[in-house]
Amino acid sequence: MSLKIIHQERQEFSAERMAEVQALIAQYPEGKHKSALMRILHMAEEDFGGWLSVETMNYVAEILNIQAIEVYEVATFYTMFNLEPTGKYVFEVCRTGPCMLVGSDNIIAYLEEKLEVKMGGTTADGMFTLKTAECLGACGYGPMLQCGKQYHEHLTKDRIDEIIASYRSGVVPKEIAR
Amino acid sequence: MSRKILLEHDDVPGIETFDVYRKHGGYRSVEKALKTMSPQNVVEEVQKSGLRGRGGAGFPTGMKWSFLAKPEGVPRYLLCNADESEPGTFKDRYLMEKIPHRLIEGMIVSSYALGANTSYIYIRGEYMWILDILEKAIAEAYANGFLGKNILGSGFDLDLRVAPGGGAYICGEETALIESLEGKRGNPRLKPPFPAVKGLWGCPTVVNNVESIAAVVPIVNDGGDEYAKIGLGKSTGTKLISASGNLVRPGVYEIEMGITVEEFIYGDQYCRGIANNKKLKACIPGGSSVPILPAHLVTKTAEGTDRLMTYESLAEGGFASGSMLGSGGFIVFDEDQCIVRNTWTFARFYAHESCGQCSPCREGTGWMEKVLNRLEHGQGTLEDIDLLAEINKKIEGNTICPLGDAAAWPVAAAIRHFREEFEWHVTHPEESQKRNYGLVLPKSTLV
Numbered sequence: 001m002s003l004k005i006i007h008q009e010r011q012e013f014s015a016e017r018m019a020e021v022q023a024l025i026a027q028y029p030e031g032k033h034k035s036a037l038m039r040i041l042h043m044a045e046e047d048f049g050g051w052l053s054v055e056t057m058n059y060v061a062e063i064l065n066i067q068a069i070e071v072y073e074v075a076t077f078y079t080m081f082n083l084e085p086t087g088k089y090v091f092e093v094c095r096t097g098p099c100m101l102v103g104s105d106n107i108i109a110y111l112e113e114k115l116e117v118k119m120g121g122t123t124a125d126g127m128f129t130l131k132t133a134e135c136l137g138a139c140g141y142g143p144m145l146q147c148g149k150q151y152h153e154h155l156t157k158d159r160i161d162e163i164i165a166s167y168r169s170g171v172v173p174k175e176i177a178r
Numbered sequence: 179m180s181r182k183i184l185l186e187h188d189d190v191p192g193i194e195t196f197d198v199y200r201k202h203g204g205y206r207s208v209e210k211a212l213k214t215m216s217p218q219n220v221v222e223e224v225q226k227s228g229l230r231g232r233g234g235a236g237f238p239t240g241m242k243w244s245f246l247a248k249p250e251g252v253p254r255y256l257l258c259n260a261d262e263s264e265p266g267t268f269k270d271r272y273l274m275e276k277i278p279h280r281l282i283e284g285m286i287v288s289s290y291a292l293g294a295n296t297s298y299i300y301i302r303g304e305y306m307w308i309l310d311i312l313e314k315a316i317a318e319a320y321a322n323g324f325l326g327k328n329i330l331g332s333g334f335d336l337d338l339r340v341a342p343g344g345g346a347y348i349c350g351e352e353t354a355l356i357e358s359l360e361g362k363r364g365n366p367r368l369k370p371p372f373p374a375v376k377g378l379w380g381c382p383t384v385v386n387n388v389e390s391i392a393a394v395v396p397i398v399n400d401g402g403d404e405y406a407k408i409g410l411g412k413s414t415g416t417k418l419i420s421a422s423g424n425l426v427r428p429g430v431y432e433i434e435m436g437i438t439v440e441e442f443i444y445g446d447q448y449c450r451g452i453a454n455n456k457k458l459k460a461c462i463p464g465g466s467s468v469p470i471l472p473a474h475l476v477t478k479t480a481e482g483t484d485r486l487m488t489y490e491s492l493a494e495g496g497f498a499s500g501s502m503l504g505s506g507g508f509i510v511f512d513e514d515q516c517i518v519r520n521t522w523t524f525a526r527f528y529a530h531e532s533c534g535q536c537s538p539c540r541e542g543t544g545w546m547e548k549v550l551n552r553l554e555h556g557q558g559t560l561e562d563i564d565l566l567a568e569i570n571k572k573i574e575g576n577t578i579c580p581l582g583d584a585a586a587w588p589v590a591a592a593i594r595h596f597r598e599e600f601e602w603h604v605t606h607p608e609e610s611q612k613r614n615y616g617l618v619l620p621k622s623t624l625v
């Protein structure tokens with residue numbers, strides 16, 4: 001992914017979160033604090049609206065006392081980091097072989113129809129961004145999608161209806177325990 | 179026979195907590211190793227066990243450990259590879275989710291054996307909720323004196339940390355993992371130097387898969403010789419197999435190595451056959467990087483003997499008629515599935531995941547994806563099929579890491595065994611475009 005320059009007003013971690021960040025940095029040996037970068041970027045995404053603006057990346061560079069370019073390099077390499085604004089919930093639907101074998105193509109088609117948006121797009125109300133993903137380590141429980149920290153597995157059309165309704169009402173749908 | 183060693187007690191409620199795990203015999207191996215064994219003793223038991231790396235390559239773990247350089251005054255590191263991104267593989271996740279303490283216990287004993295005082299578990303970023311589970315379990319282990327300073331009064335100190343990735347398959351390759359853990363892009367390093375000499379922050383490092391490290395627990399508890407009695411020949415012990423595709427009961431199974439493939443696919447204890455009463459068409463037994471086998475070579479070898487779930491038996495016949503156990507990502511295809519489409523999804527995966535450092539891999543994987551896309555959608559030519567074989571040869575052996583090969587070999591195998599199907603897509607452009615793949619959801623997914 002190439003770097004897109006998208007701006008956002010600078011935001012900073014809360015005092016509590018900053019303490020967490022500092023504890024994380026302290027886990028690494030003297031001079032190796034750059035190792036905390038990836039985890040801090042995940043935290044920044046979580047706290048600052050689900051994506052990384054240039055301001056956020058610069059802020060993280062300041063915290064770690066490294067060059068901003070070192071942060072851009074990493075943020076552009078790893079596909080989990082969003083470099084532009086997304087919907088409130090991002091659905092990442094796995095489309096790799098094993099999920100395809102159990103019908104991920106249909107699930108993708110149904111999601112596009114139901115949310116009235118193409119893969120890669122965001123719904124008009126800003127609630128959902130739809131994306132495809134490569135194997136997420138749930139191959140035996142496919143078709144599946146990931147939304148934040150939650151995996152939704154064994155997807156069917158009915159199940160998708162439930163999941164969408166639940167997110168719309170602001171509740172993260174629980175998965176059936178295995 | 180299903181044999182639970184790694185997943186012992188996975189069905190006990192609360193086994194993810196320290197107390198319940200401990201009550202069921204957890205952390206015994208730490209007591210035994212730290213109180214009665216030298217680090218060298220532990221390495222010797224692992225050597226005797228015949229344990230082979232469960233991350234995919236099957237390299238003997240004890241031998242790998244014996245290569246670790248031990249210069250004076252330089253820290254050594256043990257890194258647990260929990261990147262698990264090979265399509266078809268979801269076994270490490272199961273173990274960490276269900277029995278996180280089993281991995282932590284293995285990390286303590288293994289770190290002790292290697293003389294590592296700080297160890298890391300590198301976990302794929304998408305498994306963020308498992309990172310939470312692990313950190314909770316680690317905090318419990320600290321609180322109970324199994325991590326931290328002077329563990330059980332033995333004088334051995336260990337700090338254990340978890341670090342997330344960010345969605346890059348390549349970070350499962352051990353030197354890319356190290357780069358990533360250093361807070362950089364996951365570009366594999368040129369070897370030598372090998373991690374055993376210069377790894378994390380330039381220090382001697384061992385990288386092992388989650389399952390390999392978990393297996394050290396029973397090896398220490400029961401002794402390497404006992405462990406070696408399980409399994410068959412050089413495939414000692416049990417193996418976690420993650421089964422996916424068109425099966426009645428996909429999922430994660432711990433098997434004793436040596437059972438037949440037939441039993442694994444059709445047996446009541448395992449996958450219970452092909453979903454929707456369909457027939458077996460093909461199988462990829464070890465994750466997307468290994469060659470696909472057509473039905474007649476899945477349960478039998480070309481010689482007509484039973485194919486077994488072992489490193490050796492799955493590889494029998496070499497590239498001509500065999501495959502590999504790999505990571506244990508067992509993908510099963512029913513008679514309605516399209517091999518071309520599947521090969522295309524995998525090629526797309528590798529093109530997406532190439533780190534881009536070497537041109538044969540970066541360009542070659544992208545090119546293969548394009549050609550397979552064409553073929554799948556009825557726009558290819560017969561020459562395209564040969565072109566794929568050509569691209570293959572250009573990638574093979576010309577890259578820094580094995581991802582290039584991992585992308586190329588499965589395509590070659592698919593063409594070798596299913597050439598007519600590729601040709602059908604050329605001769606039937608309209609049908610191949612119209613075919614509506616995967617319309618039927620197997621019953622097992624309709625829970």
Ligand SMILES: Cc1cc2nc3c(=O)[nH]c(=O)nc-3n(C[C@H](O)[C@H](O)[C@H](O)COP(=O)(O)O)c2cc1C
Pocket residue numbers: 230231232233234235236237239242259260261262263264347348349350351352353385386387388390391579580581584
């Ligand atoms: C492209 C690529 C991806 C890999 N992905 C993984 C992985 O996700 N998990 C893993 O344990 N090993 C993976 N490996 C293998 C590791 O490089 C390494 O051999 C392994 O972690 C060693 O552990 P083991 O000896 O216990 O198997 C991968 C290798 C390559 C080339």
Ligand code: SF4
Pocket residue numbers: 348365366531532533534535536537539540577578579580581582
């Ligand atoms: S073979 Fe591919 S993934 Fe491996 S280092 Fe080269 S470009 Fe990167």
Ligand code: FES
Pocket residue numbers: 094095096097098099100134135136137138139140142144265266267
């Ligand atoms: S193929 Fe979809 S999770 Fe693995």
